[in-house]
Amino acid sequence: MHPRLTFALAIMEAIAILSYAISGLVEARTKRLDGVGTFLVAMATAFGGGTVRDILLDRRPFSWVEHQWYPIVIFVLCCFAPMVLRTFDRVINERVLLVTDAIGLGLFSISGTSRALDAQMPWFVASMMGVATGVFGGIIRDVICNEVPLILRDSRPYATCALVGCWVYLLLDYINFDTVYSVLIATGFILVARLVTFKLDVRLPH
Amino acid sequence: MHPRLTFALAIMEAIAILSYAISGLVEARTKRLDGVGTFLVAMATAFGGGTVRDILLDRRPFSWVEHQWYPIVIFVLCCFAPMVLRTFDRVINERVLLVTDAIGLGLFSISGTSRALDAQMPWFVASMMGVATGVFGGIIRDVICNEVPLILRDSRPYATCALVGCWVYLLLDYINFDTVYSVLIATGFILVARLVTFKLDVRLPH
Amino acid sequence: MHPRLTFALAIMEAIAILSYAISGLVEARTKRLDGVGTFLVAMATAFGGGTVRDILLDRRPFSWVEHQWYPIVIFVLCCFAPMVLRTFDRVINERVLLVTDAIGLGLFSISGTSRALDAQMPWFVASMMGVATGVFGGIIRDVICNEVPLILRDSRPYATCALVGCWVYLLLDYINFDTVYSVLIATGFILVARLVTFKLDVRLPH
Numbered sequence: 001m002h003p004r005l006t007f008a009l010a011i012m013e014a015i016a017i018l019s020y021a022i023s024g025l026v027e028a029r030t031k032r033l034d035g036v037g038t039f040l041v042a043m044a045t046a047f048g049g050g051t052v053r054d055i056l057l058d059r060r061p062f063s064w065v066e067h068q069w070y071p072i073v074i075f076v077l078c079c080f081a082p083m084v085l086r087t088f089d090r091v092i093n094e095r096v097l098l099v100t101d102a103i104g105l106g107l108f109s110i111s112g113t114s115r116a117l118d119a120q121m122p123w124f125v126a127s128m129m130g131v132a133t134g135v136f137g138g139i140i141r142d143v144i145c146n147e148v149p150l151i152l153r154d155s156r157p158y159a160t161c162a163l164v165g166c167w168v169y170l171l172l173d174y175i176n177f178d179t180v181y182s183v184l185i186a187t188g189f190i191l192v193a194r195l196v197t198f199k200l201d202v203r204l205p206h
Numbered sequence: 207m208h209p210r211l212t213f214a215l216a217i218m219e220a221i222a223i224l225s226y227a228i229s230g231l232v233e234a235r236t237k238r239l240d241g242v243g244t245f246l247v248a249m250a251t252a253f254g255g256g257t258v259r260d261i262l263l264d265r266r267p268f269s270w271v272e273h274q275w276y277p278i279v280i281f282v283l284c285c286f287a288p289m290v291l292r293t294f295d296r297v298i299n300e301r302v303l304l305v306t307d308a309i310g311l312g313l314f315s316i317s318g319t320s321r322a323l324d325a326q327m328p329w330f331v332a333s334m335m336g337v338a339t340g341v342f343g344g345i346i347r348d349v350i351c352n353e354v355p356l357i358l359r360d361s362r363p364y365a366t367c368a369l370v371g372c373w374v375y376l377l378l379d380y381i382n383f384d385t386v387y388s389v390l391i392a393t394g395f396i397l398v399a400r401l402v403t404f405k406l407d408v409r410l411p412h
Numbered sequence: 413m414h415p416r417l418t419f420a421l422a423i424m425e426a427i428a429i430l431s432y433a434i435s436g437l438v439e440a441r442t443k444r445l446d447g448v449g450t451f452l453v454a455m456a457t458a459f460g461g462g463t464v465r466d467i468l469l470d471r472r473p474f475s476w477v478e479h480q481w482y483p484i485v486i487f488v489l490c491c492f493a494p495m496v497l498r499t500f501d502r503v504i505n506e507r508v509l510l511v512t513d514a515i516g517l518g519l520f521s522i523s524g525t526s527r528a529l530d531a532q533m534p535w536f537v538a539s540m541m542g543v544a545t546g547v548f549g550g551i552i553r554d555v556i557c558n559e560v561p562l563i564l565r566d567s568r569p570y571a572t573c574a575l576v577g578c579w580v581y582l583l584l585d586y587i588n589f590d591t592v593y594s595v596l597i598a599t600g601f602i603l604v605a606r607l608v609t610f611k612l613d614v615r616l617p618h
Contacts, residue, residue: 028564034616036543036571037564040551043540051468056257058266060470068534075536082617122274124281128249131242139246139350144551146560148352152234152243159242204240205288262463264472328480330487334455337448345452345556354558358440358449365448410446411494 016104106190109134165190222310312396315340371396428516518602577602
């Protein structure tokens with residue numbers, strides 16, 4: 001892989017993890033959880049999807065065990081949550097969050113599919129595990145906070161974009177397209193699909 | 207095993223899985239989940255119990271990984287959920303659902319107990335894992351849909367029938383009764399116990 | 413280890429497990445769950461934290477598989493739940509429960525941290541797994557019973573005491589202090605910290 005691509009992917013991953021963690025942090029604050037509660041919900045949102053996938057694939061170590069700095073950074077963010085949220089209100093608006101969350105959805109779903117394929121999962125199961133990686137963080141967040149998971153009940157396509165993107169990746173993998181470019185194309189597909197369907201206010205039939 | 211028995215068990219298993227999946231589908235529709243959300247809830251209901259048991263036993267592959275056609279069929283059902291539910295309202299009534307669900311409860315609980323024994327679990331733990339296989343699908347469905355699990359709060363015996371059936375199986379296994387017949391007898395016991403207690407409106411004390 | 417210490421630790425563990433199980437039993441009764449439902453919630457509360465930790469560490473057998481008598485005792489308690497709760501109201505008051513629960517929080521958190529270190533987890537992750545061992549039982553109880561987890565939303569420090577105690581243990585371990593005494597000191601720290609902050613009505617900022 002080109003070193004620039006590696007670097008770009010690492011940056012995107014950091015953005016995605018932080019973006020998921022912050023969505024957990026915001027939800028935890030609305031439920032008035034304490035510092036450690038906020039941390040648990042933020043961690044579950046950021047790493048829940050990948051952890052569920054790794055448990056299903058019987059794969060260790062988890063990414064948050066390998067990269068201990070992620071939990072430490074999220075812990076510090078949660079300790080200063082009121083301050084973080086105030087700064088964050090000034091600097092970051094909903095549109096930015098929508099984009100960073102879509103980057104996370106794309107990256108997590110495609111990396112999940114790719115790891116499931118590495119573990120010899122059949123194709124449909126691999127795409128399911130990809131979507132699970134992308135959306136289970138948010139599901140666990142909402143289950144702990146006692147809500148019907150938002151991403152399952154939103155009429156705007158969210159998990160659906162992730163699923164179609166995983167199929168794009170499976171197709172590219174099937175025709176033996178270069179892996180790095182497949183990841184980038186499929187991740188970009190999910191990102192663009194999520195933003196375009198959101199912008200055009202596409203609604204799924206109930 | 208006689209080929210006819212194998213065939214009968216395979217048919218019963220398909221009925222049980224579809225019956226559990228449809229109960230997830232119905233619940234997901236009442237919560238107005240989208241297509242992928244409906245699929246996740248239907249899958250969790252149909253395979254959640256077995257997956258929890260296999261994670262506890264550290265057993266792979268999961269049945270929905272080995273038999274990829276089950277998730278694919280459930281996915282297609284969920285894509286056409288409104289149509290499926292309309293047809294289903296015309297063809298299938300509550301009494302049919304009660305019977306198919308009881309078949310599922312019996313089969314899943316006994317196969318769970320049997321697999322836990324194969325993994326050298328002690329007898330009481332094996333019966334717990336059997337019940338968990340039978341009821342965790344419904345529990346996960348209700349937790350995702352933000353309800354107190356129905357099968358834990360129903361005053362009619364449900365999990366209790368499963369538990370007693372698992373003990374029947376353990377007893378037959380203890381006296382070295384033929385495994386296939388033990389499975390059939392214990393499954394039949396749960397099926398009949400569930401239907402009879404339902405019909406007689408037996409209530410557990412709270 | 414001195415045989416008296418081993419004995420004291422075993423007694424404390426039994427008190428902790430029963431205390432957690434009874435808190436599950438009480439919660440299950442307020443939700444009017446049936447006998448098997450009460451048992452599942454009591455088991456999840458008593459062993460949920462350790463089971464989640466062991467799944468994350470890929471460690472088997474679970475303690476409730478190794479010590480089958482615990483689930484059997486809890487099952488008997490749940491079968492006679494109304495009678496148990498009546499006796500219990502007469503004999504045990506809230507203050508006793510607070511102390512037994514604090515013993516559980518201390519023991520589970522420190523034993524969780526210690527097992528995570530044995531499994532070569534990095535230090536911060538080990539302290540997270542310690543806290544998870546102490547608090548996930550209660551979280552699973554509340555999620556099944558459809559409540560926002562109490563221990564995450566209580567403004568009195570609960571998980572926070574556990575986290576600081578885990579760090580005390582990590583520090584003692586780092587300076588190669590004797591393991592048995594480290595466990596006792598850190599467990600005692602959590603116990604005292606919980607009781608003192610409760611007594612002084614210390615509140616965490618939201």
